Amino acid sequence: MKKIFLFISLTTVTAITVFNSCSKKIDEVNLSYPAINPVRPDANAGTWKPILLTSASEFACAAPIATTSPDYVLQLNEIKSFQNDISNQEKDLVNYWGAGAVVRWNEIMRELVAKHNLPPYQNADGTYPIPNAANPLAYPTFPFSNPPYASRAYAYLSAAQYDACIAGYYYKALYNRTAPFNVDAKITTLLPKSTLPSYPSEDAVVMGASVELLKLLFPGDQDFINQKAEEHKRARLIAGANVRSDLDAGEALGKSVAAKFIARARGDRAGAAVGNPTVWLKLQTDCEARGEVPWISQDAPLRPCMLPLFGNVKSWLFDSLTMVTAIRPPAPPGTGSIQFKNETEEIYQMQKNLTREQKRIATFWSDGVGSYTPPGHWNYIAATEFAQLNFSEARWARNMALVNMSLMDAGIVCWDAKYFYYNPRPMQVDTRIKTDIGLPNFPAYISGHSTFSGAAATVLGYIIPAKAQQFAAMANEASMSRMYGAIHFRSDCEVGITTGNKVGNYAISRGRTDGAE
Numbered sequence: 001m002k003k004i005f006l007f008i009s010l011t012t013v014t015a016i017t018v019f020n021s022c023s024k025k026i027d028e029v030n031l032s033y034p035a036i037n038p039v040r041p042d043a044n045a046g047t048w049k050p051i052l053l054t055s056a057s058e059f060a061c062a063a064p065i066a067t068t069s070p071d072y073v074l075q076l077n078e079i080k081s082f083q084n085d086i087s088n089q090e091k092d093l094v095n096y097w098g099a100g101a102v103v104r105w106n107e108i109m110r111e112l113v114a115k116h117n118l119p120p121y122q123n124a125d126g127t128y129p130i131p132n133a134a135n136p137l138a139y140p141t142f143p144f145s146n147p148p149y150a151s152r153a154y155a156y157l158s159a160a161q162y163d164a165c166i167a168g169y170y171y172k173a174l175y176n177r178t179a180p181f182n183v184d185a186k187i188t189t190l191l192p193k194s195t196l197p198s199y200p201s202e203d204a205v206v207m208g209a210s211v212e213l214l215k216l217l218f219p220g221d222q223d224f225i226n227q228k229a230e231e232h233k234r235a236r237l238i239a240g241a242n243v244r245s246d247l248d249a250g251e252a253l254g255k256s257v258a259a260k261f262i263a264r265a266r267g268d269r270a271g272a273a274v275g276n277p278t279v280w281l282k283l284q285t286d287c288e289a290r291g292e293v294p295w296i297s298q299d300a301p302l303r304p305c306m307l308p309l310f311g312n313v314k315s316w317l318f319d320s321l322t323m324v325t326a327i328r329p330p331a332p333p334g335t336g337s338i339q340f341k342n343e344t345e346e347i348y349q350m351q352k353n354l355t356r357e358q359k360r361i362a363t364f365w366s367d368g369v370g371s372y373t374p375p376g377h378w379n380y381i382a383a384t385e386f387a388q389l390n391f392s393e394a395r396w397a398r399n400m401a402l403v404n405m406s407l408m409d410a411g412i413v414c415w416d417a418k419y420f421y422y423n424p425r426p427m428q429v430d431t432r433i434k435t436d437i438g439l440p441n442f443p444a445y446i447s448g449h450s451t452f453s454g455a456a457a458t459v460l461g462y463i464i465p466a467k468a469q470q471f472a473a474m475a476n477e478a479s480m481s482r483m484y485g486a487i488h489f490r491s492d493c494e495v496g497i498t499t500g501n502k503v504g505n506y507a508i509s510r511g512r513t514d515g516a517e
Helices: 010-018 070-083 088-098 101-116 147-175 202-217 219-238 244-266 277-289 320-327 338-352 356-364 373-386 393-421 448-463 465-484 490-511
Strands: none
Touching (some): 070 219, 070 244, 088 219, 101 147, 101 202, 101 393, 147 202, 147 393, 202 219, 202 244, 202 393, 338 465, 338 490, 356 465, 373 393, 373 465, 393 448, 393 490, 448 490
16 A cells, blocks of 8 residues: 655645745844854853763763874964965854854754755655655655654754753863963954863864754755855864864764764654554544544545654653643544534634734744744744843753754644544634635644744743743734634634643753753
């Protein structure tokens, strides 16, 4: 039996493309982030609690050569040769990467997610081809970076960056080798002078971890990823921030850390999330057996639901028993109930009387095909906020890890609920209801946008308490946008926010015990 690929309705692609400028593509990248210049350097970050590492010293980092050695002098001379004639293009490169390794590799991830967030077209027989990681350049290219896939990608990248920083900062404190500009006064610093030891380079540990995770997640883009890595290393040399051995040691350490995350990713059950025809049929028949109207694809030919077993993927912040007993939301209003009927009518009336502002909100938060997805939208929000606060590289990594672990776990909880209840969407039960923002090809309850937004806003409010109410308001707007877009009922959205808040609180609990507060 042929497998069928799961994806968002292609009938909605045109509508989404019309609103290209508001669909959160990578053209939002802010190239003017200030150079990283932390208020506090977090020199003790090597003592923070890691995510997967058993300890900060789990992977060895050899002692550096002395700054008086001939080899080190040659490395200083390499920097001087770069600085003898710096082009404007090289200055731009230094300024770009000077904003910080975490923020820039997160941007690269968002660019790749947007590039690959494109569902393949159906075969002539009405089935759908499946991207193949072993042959990523063949059509359809691997991956299809839909919201669950994207949430997982962001989480693995950020979590690996964080553990790499912990290891890197541990060895910085252990070896205490000073920066090249402190050794040779002839070396000009093109970035703010770091007070941290330079070996191993914090930029390089983040880069080494990021490169390996991105190659796993986007195997067809390895040349692009390698090019970015070379640019990053060159920028650090031109800037006078690191000598070559600082970078080599950091990169090797980051790659060692990444291997542990790659091993976890290969066994986290995401590869089985697509399901099979037996699984898809059982979801429908189980729902019908409960006396409810099941979700049915609105496309012709019918498309199987997207990633029905993503709820089984291994989470970061809690175990599967906790998810089922403490986080899984209660059942939605029965499809035969008065409340369900009233909520359906509410969406019809809302759509019929949408204001210009409500249309703008629906479009702004659509995050559909060709975008970096709802989790990517919250990554952009987080990065824009963090860039104003002068965090250290380690604190950047820690904060992004908390945000993205909550986003992935929110996706797991949300997809668990979607396929546990298998509830229909408004336009399935009332043909008067139409959407202009794209109809996702999976069940309605609970809203993914709402769950992702509730989790991210909760964590961001913990990290930046002064803006907690602002983030909560943004999450509520993102949630309401799905009602304005006529693709979710009120229950989907309100329960989604509540569920996302619960997930976010697990990330906060971790943050309060990780040693970084």
